[in-house]
Amino acid sequence: MSDGEHQQESKMEDANAPINIKVLTQTGEEVFFKIKRNTKLSKLQGAYASKVGKDVGSIRFLYDGARINDDDTPATLEMEDNDTIDVMVEQVGGSA
Amino acid sequence: MATPSAWADFDTHRHNVKTNTVDRLKQILTGFNDECGTNLTKGGKKQDLIDRITRALDTWRATNDTDKWTKARTIMQQVRQPRSYSSSSYTGDHTYTTSAHHASFQPSGSSNYSHINNAGSSSEHIPRYNPYAPPRRPTVPSTTSQAAPAAAPPSIRFKASPFFRVDRAVSSVVECPESGSAVDRRQQTLMFTLSNDALQKLSTPEPKYQLRLYCTSSMYWTQSGGFKTATMPCPIEFPPTCEVRVNGTALSANLKGMKKKPGTAPPPDLGKLLRTTPATPNRIEMVYVNSQQPAQPKKYYLVVMLVEVTTVEQLIDRLKKGKYKSKQEIFAKMFQSSSEDDDIVAGHQKMSLKCPLSYMRIQTPTRSVHCVHPQCFDAMSWFSVMEQTTTWLCPVCEKVLNPEELIIDGYFDEILKHTPEDVEDVIVEPDGDWHTADNKHGSEKWKAAHAPVKPVQPKPASPVKKRSSTPQDLLTNRTNGSSQSRPSNAEIVILDSDDEDEGRVKRELSPSFDGMAARGRSSMSSVSQPPRSATQSSDVIDLTLDTDDDEPPARPAPAPAPMASLSTAPVAKRKAPDAPSPTEQIWKKSRGDGPGSSSPASGASAPATSTGHRNGLLPLQESFPLPRPGTSQAHLATASGSTRYQPSYSPNSPTYPQYMPLTPSAQPPRRLSGNTPRQPYASPMDGRYANVPHMNGATSSSPESWRT
Numbered sequence: 001m002s003d004g005e006h007q008q009e010s011k012m013e014d015a016n017a018p019i020n021i022k023v024l025t026q027t028g029e030e031v032f033f034k035i036k037r038n039t040k041l042s043k044l045q046g047a048y049a050s051k052v053g054k055d056v057g058s059i060r061f062l063y064d065g066a067r068i069n070d071d072d073t074p075a076t077l078e079m080e081d082n083d084t085i086d087v088m089v090e091q092v093g094g095s096a
Numbered sequence: 097m098a099t100p101s102a103w104a105d106f107d108t109h110r111h112n113v114k115t116n117t118v119d120r121l122k123q124i125l126t127g128f129n130d131e132c133g134t135n136l137t138k139g140g141k142k143q144d145l146i147d148r149i150t151r152a153l154d155t156w157r158a159t160n161d162t163d164k165w166t167k168a169r170t171i172m173q174q175v176r177q178p179r180s181y182s183s184s185s186y187t188g189d190h191t192y193t194t195s196a197h198h199a200s201f202q203p204s205g206s207s208n209y210s211h212i213n214n215a216g217s218s219s220e221h222i223p224r225y226n227p228y229a230p231p232r233r234p235t236v237p238s239t240t241s242q243a244a245p246a247a248a249p250p251s252i253r254f255k256a257s258p259f260f261r262v263d264r265a266v267s268s269v270v271e272c273p274e275s276g277s278a279v280d281r282r283q284q285t286l287m288f289t290l291s292n293d294a295l296q297k298l299s300t301p302e303p304k305y306q307l308r309l310y311c312t313s314s315m316y317w318t319q320s321g322g323f324k325t326a327t328m329p330c331p332i333e334f335p336p337t338c339e340v341r342v343n344g345t346a347l348s349a350n351l352k353g354m355k356k357k358p359g360t361a362p363p364p365d366l367g368k369l370l371r372t373t374p375a376t377p378n379r380i381e382m383v384y385v386n387s388q389q390p391a392q393p394k395k396y397y398l399v400v401m402l403v404e405v406t407t408v409e410q411l412i413d414r415l416k417k418g419k420y421k422s423k424q425e426i427f428a429k430m431f432q433s434s435s436e437d438d439d440i441v442a443g444h445q446k447m448s449l450k451c452p453l454s455y456m457r458i459q460t461p462t463r464s465v466h467c468v469h470p471q472c473f474d475a476m477s478w479f480s481v482m483e484q485t486t487t488w489l490c491p492v493c494e495k496v497l498n499p500e501e502l503i504i505d506g507y508f509d510e511i512l513k514h515t516p517e518d519v520e521d522v523i524v525e526p527d528g529d530w531h532t533a534d535n536k537h538g539s540e541k542w543k544a545a546h547a548p549v550k551p552v553q554p555k556p557a558s559p560v561k562k563r564s565s566t567p568q569d570l571l572t573n574r575t576n577g578s579s580q581s582r583p584s585n586a587e588i589v590i591l592d593s594d595d596e597d598e599g600r601v602k603r604e605l606s607p608s609f610d611g612m613a614a615r616g617r618s619s620m621s622s623v624s625q626p627p628r629s630a631t632q633s634s635d636v637i638d639l640t641l642d643t644d645d646d647e648p649p650a651r652p653a654p655a656p657a658p659m660a661s662l663s664t665a666p667v668a669k670r671k672a673p674d675a676p677s678p679t680e681q682i683w684k685k686s687r688g689d690g691p692g693s694s695s696p697a698s699g700a701s702a703p704a705t706s707t708g709h710r711n712g713l714l715p716l717q718e719s720f721p722l723p724r725p726g727t728s729q730a731h732l733a734t735a736s737g738s739t740r741y742q743p744s745y746s747p748n749s750p751t752y753p754q755y756m757p758l759t760p761s762a763q764p765p766r767r768l769s770g771n772t773p774r775q776p777y778a779s780p781m782d783g784r785y786a787n788v789p790h791m792n793g794a795t796s797s798s799p800e801s802w803r804t
Binding site for chain 1: 439440441442443444445446447448452467468469471490492493494495
């Protein structure tokens, strides 16, 4: 088991190299993050929200136009270095 | 209280809990917390509130806690009929605390009150009161003028504002009865005379005093003292539809602020409409209906206050004197807040030097001590906005700010001082260093460590890149567009942008483009190959090179030349200038059209060319093995790869609108472009730029086929 784990580990390490992600708002403000490929993006969302002083619930994060879910990681979304995540204002309402 | 009787109506009350509105449920919870020692939260859905209340009741029942139950029952009754139920000791307590609380607002005693007048006048209007309204306590409006002074009416404590310090109330509080609907028109009148003392204050220039009309609703304040009264200062709330007349003249001020958000408008200034001679009664009338849907019957309470005014300039002055935080203090806080987490590290951040409210360069960089973002706003803009719409929101993080907690950010101030007016944003590194994108300006440390040209980061910054990339950008872009609008041509363009990096490095190494050009040419000649092989220098390629040889004869006259300045690619000079004109026309013409429409437009703009064009292109296309979708993909890629140079490009070519944000976000290449905002699809814009380069590309690759 230890052997397998070790292998797994080394493989992970390779795949887990940090990448740079740009978080871009609609008004053009940019914040950069370095994140490991297997770290959940919800962590990035939290870090971003606290950095700009907003509530995570009040903003939404899009990658390639699709909303980022809580358990997505850069690896699952196949992100690459210097990719961009868009931040939008969360809007509620519109339904009766 | 005997136990059995005390619990007699338990079930009824427990059952009736759920018939309360959310607001009442919250009041009940507040009451429980205040009176019964519970610690219940007021958040959640209605059912949660109901559950919380019934659970508390059940607990008391189970423990046979008669005392708490009695109080709870009183609270529930009280909440249901806030106005009619006034005899309990409970209410009495609150009334007491309330008035004690507000006593501070009448420091000079009731002698200043023009109480007699007022009471008299308001009693005239009592007959107009809604006959169906619940019976009122015998409070001010209905008391006789003789009795009134004895029981000084509680004044209302309004939310503090940095602009107005309430000196004292100069009228009594007048209750305006509920209006039942949008057609139920009501009117209330408030009369007062100004004392000599007040008049004298009003006439002094410094400090400046004004009379302002305050109003709040029974949601926040009741004359009998509700749950909220004692604890919370009241926001200003006028009826949703109302008109106020002062001595017969309508008040033009905005009374309502934001819809359904009480407290978002300042109290109106009664200013010039008042009679400021001693012993002359002033008359304020408010006509209102209840236009709110669903109708929510509320009473309103009017009172005129003498306030000391603080202007925006004074507030900024005060801020500058007392709230300047040095760079070091800001830093200390900045680093303290950055928590260490191995998995994720915050990098640099772009910060705008423009105020998010006014979009002008910030003069007085301000934010709250509690704001975690380094971004500031301009004190003048913020106070000016808050003077009109009193939301007190931070324009950056949208939290409600306490004006007392505003600070001037010394760090931001330093950046402002060290950058010229035309710098709009800077990049802030996590260690506190800052610099402009082009590294022309920056903190000392940064400047020491970085030459003006920064090769490390893929930024549009370096001048070398700028020059060389421009023409090519343009062209690639167009090419890309054309691929979409006119698939047949598209294939030509296919440049593999995978090696963008390589291209960049080369460019960096040799500012002049010629070497590249040569390379590009060779690569171009192999157009018929699939895109992969079509070469590395793809983005660089086409434009410049082909230019010479093969311009179609009928091309429209060159547009004035943004490009002419590109000394690096001499070849390009000739060709590049003509590029803009068709494009521009296309731009104008096809704005809003889909990508498909752009190519016809371009044809129209250069009719002579278009035919030759098509002819020339077709053969090319045939020679291309690639399926269309694949191709367009490749195009996208190229275009986006090139976009990263756009920002630098736009300044020297006024003809071209800044289309940088329009770049498609195609696949991998986009990722290379650090600064370009991406979009999930290719925008129609690209189509507009498409044709020209593309033709060029085509020509270069097989000039012969073109001409035929």
